[in-house]
Amino acid sequence: xxIRHNDLKQVIMDTKTLPTLPGVIIRLNALSEDExxxxxxxxxxxxxxxxxxxxxxxxxxxxxxxxxxxxxISNAMILLGVNVxxxxxxxxxxxxxxxxxxxGLWEHSLGVAAAAxxxxxxxxxxxxxxxxxxxxxHDIGRIVIGLKCSKESEQIIQLAKEKQIYLSEAERQVxxxxxxxxxxxxxxxWFLPEKLSDPISFHHDVTLSxxxxxxxxxxxxxxxLVKASGFGDSGDNHVPRIQQEAWDALGMTELLLxxxxxxxxxxxxxxxxxxIEMQT
Amino acid sequence: MQMIPLHLAAEGMVLARExxxxxxxxxxxxxxxxxxxxxxxxxxFDLMGIKSLYVxxxxxVQEGQxxxxxxxxxxxxxxxxxxxDHLTMKVHEIYTAYLxxxxxxxxxx
Numbered sequence: 001x002x003i004r005h006n007d008l009k010q011v012i013m014d015t016k017t018l019p020t021l022p023g024v025i026i027r028l029n030a031l032s033e034d035e036x037x038x039x040x041x042x043x044x045x046x047x048x049x050x051x052x053x054x055x056x057x058x059x060x061x062x063x064x065x066x067x068x069x070x071x072x073i074s075n076a077m078i079l080l081g082v083n084v085x086x087x088x089x090x091x092x093x094x095x096x097x098x099x100x101x102x103x104g105l106w107e108h109s110l111g112v113a114a115a116a117x118x119x120x121x122x123x124x125x126x127x128x129x130x131x132x133x134x135x136x137x138h139d140i141g142r143i144v145i146g147l148k149c150s151k152e153s154e155q156i157i158q159l160a161k162e163k164q165i166y167l168s169e170a171e172r173q174v175x176x177x178x179x180x181x182x183x184x185x186x187x188x189x190w191f192l193p194e195k196l197s198d199p200i201s202f203h204h205d206v207t208l209s210x211x212x213x214x215x216x217x218x219x220x221x222x223x224x225l226v227k228a229s230g231f232g233d234s235g236d237n238h239v240p241r242i243q244q245e246a247w248d249a250l251g252m253t254e255l256l257l258x259x260x261x262x263x264x265x266x267x268x269x270x271x272x273x274x275x276i277e278m279q280t
Numbered sequence: 281m282q283m284i285p286l287h288l289a290a291e292g293m294v295l296a297r298e299x300x301x302x303x304x305x306x307x308x309x310x311x312x313x314x315x316x317x318x319x320x321x322x323x324x325f326d327l328m329g330i331k332s333l334y335v336x337x338x339x340x341v342q343e344g345q346x347x348x349x350x351x352x353x354x355x356x357x358x359x360x361x362x363x364x365d366h367l368t369m370k371v372h373e374i375y376t377a378y379l380x381x382x383x384x385x386x387x388x389x
Contacts, residue, residue, distance in 0.1 A: 164360065165361075166361065224368065224371060225371065227358065228355070228358060228359070228371050228372070228375050230354060230355070230358060237357070237358055238359075238360060238361045239368065239371070240362075240368075241361075241362050241365050241367075241368050242367050242368045242371065243367075247367055254370055254374070257371065257374060258374045258377075258378075261374050261375065262378065265281075265378065265382070266281060269281070269283065269334075
């Protein structure tokens with residue numbers, strides 16, 4: 001039976017089990033907005049959480065981001081900048097949540113992040129790391145559905161299988177909202193900036209993004225490529241549609257896409273190795 | 281491209297990636313990509329403790345590895361819903377050509 005939309009939002013947002021951001025990231029956000037704070041102070045905040053620091057450094061050196069030889073948080077702050085370290089902290093938190101809940105989705109998300117990073121670099125876009133972070137987070141709604149609506153999750157999977165429809169369509173039929181919308185609710189509760197929340201909310205329909213359509217388009221194409229490749233398991237085996245608007249926003253060509261796919265397939269081998277290494 | 285254990289490397293295979301020392305943290309390459317493997321090279325890699333290599337194509341048939349036919353069939357299944365979407369099917373065409381090429385099928389060129 002369909003849960004009423006507002007009730008669903010309440011179920012998802014008003015409980016104590018909703019994934020929360022660690023205090024370190026909240027304090028880091030506050031410090032980075034204070035002009036008087038120094039890089040040393042911000043690095044100290046992050047290094048106070050040793051597990052988070054270790055994960056940030058592993059992720060920074062992973063194929064999804066591709067920074068080489070970043071060995072300390074201070075080093076990362078100076079070399080990569082505070083915004084990149086904030087992105088990495090957010091990503092590592094998300095990965096920790098996902099690692100515990102779904103290995104297939106974790107690999108899919110790492111793959112989409114690597115693909116988005118590759119596309120953004122090919123198109124010489126600024127803020128490639130933030131685009132990779134947005135890509136890494138794009139399916140967070142799926143985790144929330146799994147955590148909050150486990151009974152309906154089974155129905156959704158069954159319905160998608162029976163009717164041969166996208167999981168997002170089955171989510172809308174069962175819950176009245178899909179993972180993109182639900183992920184958007186979580187992004188808002190985390191006070192993520194629009195450039196991160198738009199790709200989460202609108203990666204299946206880029207026309208809904210008014211201010212960040214190019215970033216959202218990168219994530220949509222990256223998602224399509226990783227699903228086409230069959231890498232990871234987002235729960236949905238069907239390749240989604242590339243919208244003409246996304247193709248046009250990126251100025252994509254068949255030649256460029258072929259180049260990207262060739263490089264991506266090599267990168268996905270590294271992503272797989274990284275995933276295996278992270279689990280050991 | 282295929283990752284293979286060193287003991288399966290054979291003369292005539294071509295490195296798809298540079299080889300780096302396994303005991304080094306600085307990732308200094310000891311042999312560049314596109315180099316054709318010789319028995320002398322395999323011996324040196326062995327002495328340096330290299331355990332695996334990336335080689336071009338898929339020269340080794342590994343147990344459980346799907347055939348080209350199976351891979352193309354799986355690809356078709358994944359594109360089932362967007363079969364009539366011209367733009368998304370471009371991705372299908374590119375992947376088909378890529379898979380054929382990477383599996384050593386000349387028809388993909």
